[in-house]
Amino acid sequence: MDLDDLNLKADFPIFQHFKKHNLPFIYLDSAATTQLPGVVINRLQQYFVEENASTNRGIYPLGWEATQRYEQARATVAKFLGASQPKDLLFTAGVTHSINLVALGYLEQKLKEGDQVVVSVMEHHANFIPWQRLCAKKGAQLLVMDIDPLTGVLEWEEDKYFGDRVQFIALGLVSNVIGNRQPIEKIAIRAREKEIPILVDAAQSLGDGVDLVGKLGVDFIAFSGHKMFGPTGTGVLWVSPHRQSGFEPVILGGGMVEEVNIRETSLAEWPRKMEPGTPNTAGALGLAKGLEYWMEHIGSLDYFGHLQKLQKEVVDFLMELGGVQVYTNLEDGRGILSFSCDWVHSHDLATFLGQKGICIRAGHHCAQPLMNRLSVESLSRVSLSYYNDGEDLELFIQQMVRAKNFF
Amino acid sequence: MDWDDEYLEELYHKVIRLHDQSPYKFGEIKQNSEATLVVNNPMCGDRYKVWVEVNRDKIEIGGFFGYGCSISKAAGSVLLRATDGQFKEQSIALLRLFIAFIEEGEVAFLSHLDRGLAEEIKAFGGVQKFPARKKCALLIASGYLEWLIAQD
Numbered sequence A: 001m002d003l004d005d006l007n008l009k010a011d012f013p014i015f016q017h018f019k020k021h022n023l024p025f026i027y028l029d030s031a032a033t034t035q036l037p038g039v040v041i042n043r044l045q046q047y048f049v050e051e052n053a054s055t056n057r058g059i060y061p062l063g064w065e066a067t068q069r070y071e072q073a074r075a076t077v078a079k080f081l082g083a084s085q086p087k088d089l090l091f092t093a094g095v096t097h098s099i100n101l102v103a104l105g106y107l108e109q110k111l112k113e114g115d116q117v118v119v120s121v122m123e124h125h126a127n128f129i130p131w132q133r134l135c136a137k138k139g140a141q142l143l144v145m146d147i148d149p150l151t152g153v154l155e156w157e158e159d160k161y162f163g164d165r166v167q168f169i170a171l172g173l174v175s176n177v178i179g180n181r182q183p184i185e186k187i188a189i190r191a192r193e194k195e196i197p198i199l200v201d202a203a204q205s206l207g208d209g210v211d212l213v214g215k216l217g218v219d220f221i222a223f224s225g226h227k228m229f230g231p232t233g234t235g236v237l238w239v240s241p242h243r244q245s246g247f248e249p250v251i252l253g254g255g256m257v258e259e260v261n262i263r264e265t266s267l268a269e270w271p272r273k274m275e276p277g278t279p280n281t282a283g284a285l286g287l288a289k290g291l292e293y294w295m296e297h298i299g300s301l302d303y304f305g306h307l308q309k310l311q312k313e314v315v316d317f318l319m320e321l322g323g324v325q326v327y328t329n330l331e332d333g334r335g336i337l338s339f340s341c342d343w344v345h346s347h348d349l350a351t352f353l354g355q356k357g358i359c360i361r362a363g364h365h366c367a368q369p370l371m372n373r374l375s376v377e378s379l380s381r382v383s384l385s386y387y388n389d390g391e392d393l394e395l396f397i398q399q400m401v402r403a404k405n406f407f
Numbered sequence B: 001m002d003w004d005d006e007y008l009e010e011l012y013h014k015v016i017r018l019h020d021q022s023p024y025k026f027g028e029i030k031q032n033s034e035a036t037l038v039v040n041n042p043m044c045g046d047r048y049k050v051w052v053e054v055n056r057d058k059i060e061i062g063g064f065f066g067y068g069c070s071i072s073k074a075a076g077s078v079l080l081r082a083t084d085g086q087f088k089e090q091s092i093a094l095l096r097l098f099i100a101f102i103e104e105g106e107v108a109f110l111s112h113l114d115r116g117l118a119e120e121i122k123a124f125g126g127v128q129k130f131p132a133r134k135k136c137a138l139l140i141a142s143g144y145l146e147w148l149i150a151q152d
C-alpha cells in the first residue's frame, strides 16, 4: 500500500481542524516539529483525566500505576530503538538536553587539555555549542569535519579524526538543512577500532525507522519526541551499557538517591540517578505513543520511498522555476531540502507563503557553521513527513509560481 | 486577487520595493574601514553594518552594507537617508517616531514630519498585520538609535 493512498492526514486532528474551517494548511515544516496524531493527543488527555499522579513516589495505586506506565513507555522506546534493555535509555527534554547531558555528565569527566573532540560543520547548534564550550573550558581542540557543499556528504575519512588524541565524536545522522543521511555506520566502525565513543544526533531520523541501536553501532543516541509525532519538551538519550559507568548526573535532586545524610549522598542506580525530579510522565507516554503509531501505521509501508518521491518532486519543480539554488541530496535524502532564490529573500518568501497557509521555514536553521560553509546567510526549507501528499505539493508549487511573479 | 494578497500588497508597499531595489548608500563604504555599528537578528541571520559619523552634532552617513530581507533593508535605507546631514537630536526623535509607529502603530506624531518622509514611513504600516516581521523593520532603527544616544 502506498502512503499516498492512505490519507494519513485523517489521523492528525490539526489537518481536520483547518479543513473544518475551510482554511488552507500546507504543513512543510516537519523537520522543526511534526504534527501529532490523534492517538497521541488522546493519550495525553487520558493521562491527565484518568491517570495523573507523581511517578516514582506514590504508594497508592494511582501513583504506582503511573510509575508502571512510565516504565512501560521506556520499554516501548527501547523496542523502537532496538535497545537490548529499557534501562539503557533516559527520558530527557529533547535532543538539546540529551547532548548537554553527555557533554557535561560524561565527556567533562574525561576530557583533558590537548585532547580533541570531533564534530562536523553541518551540525545543528545543539550538537555543536556544547562541545565547543567544553573544549574551550578544558583546553581541548574541536576538530570540525568538512562536507561537500553540493551534496552535504561528510568528508570523514581522514586519519586525524580517529587519532590518538580524539576522545569523542559527535555527529548528526541527518542534516536538518540539506537532509542527507550520513554514513554513520562506517564512521562508527573506525571509531570502535580506536575505542572512541561516538554520539549520534538522531533528531531527524524519522526516515530511518526502527532499530537505530543495531543499525548504527554507536555509543550514544539522542532524539526528540516532537520530531517523531510526540509532544514538545520530550526526548531520549540512549547510552550503550559500557558507557554508563563513566556517566555522572548533571542535575541533582529528588528521586535519584539511595540515601542522603548531612555529610553525603549516595546515588541510586542508573537510570534513576540520571532522571532527577518529578519526570514528565505524560510527555514520556505521549512520546512512546507517537513511536507506537509509527510502528503500527507507517513502519510496514514504503515510508522511505514516499518521502523521496515527494522530495524529488519539489526539487524538480524548483530547478525548473529558475533563479533557485537547491541544497539537498536526492540519493540519500530524507524529505528535507533547502533553497535560496535570487529573486526573493527567504523571509519574504516565508511571509508570502504563510499568508497562503503554507508553512515553510526560513532563516539559518540553527546551523550557522553550515550556513557559513555554504556562503549563504539564510535559506528557505521544505521538510516533509508521512502525512504530506501530492496535493500539498501542488498548492506549494502553485503559490511559488505566484510568489515569483509577486516579487 | 484574494484578501490575503491585499495584506501582502500592503506589506510590500511600492516604497519598500523601491528602497529594497536601490537602497540608499548601500555598499558605498570604503573597503576595509571599520563599520561604526553592526546590527543582527539572531533569529534569522540578517545582518547589516552601518558607517556613520557625528560631526559638530551633524550626522554623516558613510553607507550601509549587509544581508537581510526587503523590509529590513528598505527600513534602513529610508532612515539612513532621512537622517543623513541632519542634527543628532532631530534624528533621535525621528527614530523614536519610527519605532513607535512600527511597535504600536502610533501615527499621531508622524504629521510633524515632512510629508514625503511621513508617507515613506507609513509605507511600513503593513507589518501591523505580520507581527513576526516587526523585528525586520526595527533592525537598523534600534541599533542606530542606541548608538546615537550613546554619542555625546
Ligand SMILES: Cc1ncc(COP(=O)(O)O)c(C=O)c1O
Residues within 6 Å of the ligand: A031, A032, A093, A094, A095, A096, A097, A124, A126, A127, A172, A174, A175, A176, A201, A203, A204, A224, A226, A366
Ligand atoms: C539536527 C537537529 N539536532 C538537534 C535539534 C534540537 O532539537 P530540540 O530542540 O528538540 O532539542 C534539532 C531541532 O531543530 C535538529 O534538527
